[in-house]
Amino acid sequence: MLFRIPERWMHWVRCLLTFAWLVIIASLLYDPWTPALTKLNQASIPQQFANSCIHVQGKCFSGQSYFLGTTLMWGVIVPATIFILLVFGHELWRRICPLSFLSQIPRALGWQRQSQWQKAKAGKLHYKLAKVSPKSWLGKNYAYLQFGWLFIGLCGRILFFDADRLFLALWLLLTIALAMTVGYLYSGKTWCNYFCPMAPVEKIYSQPSGLFSSQANMSKSMCRIVLPEGKEQITCVACQNFCIDIDAESAYWESLKKPAESFVRYGYGGLVIGFFVDYYLYAGNWEYYFSGAWVRQSHQMGTILSPGLYLFGHQIDLPKLITVPMVLGGFTAISYILGRLAEKQAKIYSRRHNLYLSSDIIRHRIFTIFTFGIFNFFFIFAGRPLILLAPLWIQYIYNLLLVLLSTMWFYKTLLRRPHL
Template identity: 90%
Template sequence: MLFRIPERWMHWVRCLLTFAWLVIIASLLYDPLTHVQTKLNQTSPPVQLANSCIHVQGKCFSGRSYSLGTTLMWGVIIPASIFVLLVFGHELWRRICPLSFLSQIPRGLGWQRQSQWKRSKTGKQHYKLAKVNSKSWLGKNYAYLQFGLLFIGLCGRILFFDADRLVLALWLLLTIAFAITIGYLYSGKTWCNYFCPMAPVEKIYSQPSGLFSSKAHMSQSMCRIVLPEGKEQSACVACQNFCIDIDAERAYWEDLKKPQEAFVRYGYGGLVIGFFVYYYLYAGNWEYYFSGAWIRQSHQMATILSPGLYLFGHQINLPKLITVPMILGGFTAIAYILGRFAEKQAKVYSRRHNLYLSSDIIRHRIFTIYTFGIFNFFFIFAGRPLILLLPLWMQYIYNSLLLLLSTLWFYKTLPRSPHLYFHESNTKPFSS
């Protein structure tokens, strides 16, 4: 079980992955080598796709050399993170995530903000680590904030840093600085639980559990430290009620009824679909996306005020700066409306056929179907410009593996219910 891997080992894994991530960011700022290897006049396989004319809004696209840093970020790192979440669950992701690791630097150095409070009996002043109040605006609406940051990030990717490595590096460095700042202002995994735009994605793909996650009722990826004698000790400061790091499935059932859960999960599906469909609506064909031409746009910033749609052979004179959030927002809204409509129809069907399904079960099953569908839709596109460079038989294996693993996850997840979860919790010790 992944939660049993010693924290000392995981610490070195985090260090290694964080170092690799920082090297990639550094390569975005200064990389004198890889852009030479990817010039369009070379004959290496990644470039052969670029030698033919790729039409963008009716004109032949002229790309330039590009850095492998952006290719690794969009073609490897992002797809790999989604794969890890569905297959291995949040408990692995939370223990290896470089950004989560960097956000804990203030805790490791002992530089964290403390709040002052007074004991009512003694009147003495005391200090404790600051935490987000669950009754505050942030405590109630953090899911909307995280989704909003995710929305901004995806819009920003299309508009500013799909191909512009300097802007991408600046975006990543600002995100790191923001995460470290939150780590100073608040204790625990406040960055992960309340601010990180990846958090909604984590919950969607890894709750109630990943395919190979540890069983429920375990302290899966709970904050922990290693004592000098080598023993592990909990470092939990209760920064969030029903924490996903302690018991992901319990957190899932507790949050299931909240309106923000429906918005985030249904809206995310529309956001992903809208994101990839936009490449077609912008260029007028799918070749633009699947060839990877978009990553060779060295003039990306110069296109934000140019026409952002190309439909039926004609440019639509709306700037890209407007059409990107409009399309992504529209797909998000439509997906949310369809999800809520599906819930209502399922409830009507349940009553009509005397199935006696609770609202929790109905919502859970629709969530499961949604997640299965959006996972497979995502991997039709994610990393595909690189996958298409592989031999055809390797592409078949890759596609079959994704479908097999997601189907096994679906088979495991669909029958889950609150009753089954709490029955298991009453028959098994929490720490077993």
């Protein structure tokens, strides 16, 4: 029961992880040491690529060394985040996320903006913390905004900061600044609930619950502080109704009917597939991705106007700046269409065979199948250039563990119903 872990302990865990994350960001700006450790040789790339030329659009890749900051970000931190969300759910992630922690600094310092309102009878002015109105544009469309940020971030990875440390550092620092600004302007976890580009990913993998999440009626709000006398106090300000921090499963079933939910979940699957397939379409082979050559591109910015597709041994004369959003957007659209088509066919099948399944149950089961599939697809690629450096027996255990845990999650989640 992860929600039972004392907040005092989790506070130190958050501080430690945030410090480590900031150190990695600092290393992106200044790192004179790690290139010497990663100089390209027989031992620094996967064995199956060690004695071969890594071709990129028909030419041998010539990268010699790289920095560990970008490698840790894409090969360790991002895969670990996805793993935590599916296996341990929101109960762990919402309490350790460094970006969420940083967004709460204005609140901790008492610097939050307050909105002014007038009491009817006395005519006196009172102040309250600002919140996003559910009837506002943001309150109605935040899911599309978050997905848009995620889409821009993945396009930016391929175009600008897969290997370019300065661009990656600036992107991360800009995100931190935005999170803290939102933390000043609005109360509670408004950044997490309405702005964060990782929020759609979090919902997809941790709702209705993670593999080892507590039962919905047993957990309590993840928004807490420790009072001077050592007791914990809930600090929920109702910044969002049906909040994942209070009851992830109720929030899931409540949002299930919304059009944005199907767009985000189905579209995300295509976005992930398109992201990894784009490496193949750019280089003309899979060795480019699995060898980790993409993280050693010291000239990444110089490629954005070069041909972005290499098919059947020929360059397609479209700049990478155009082909990347085109590929990712196309796969997103196709995945969304296929998801809606699957829903339609499932409803027809249910009526023909008198299964009496509600629309919510049908959508929930298709969501579950999509999430199970995209989780395992993601880990075919995520962190794989590093995993391929390990002995074969470690690779087999790693793969088996991922399939086993995701299958257990699938079995648990597929049978969920609203009344449970």
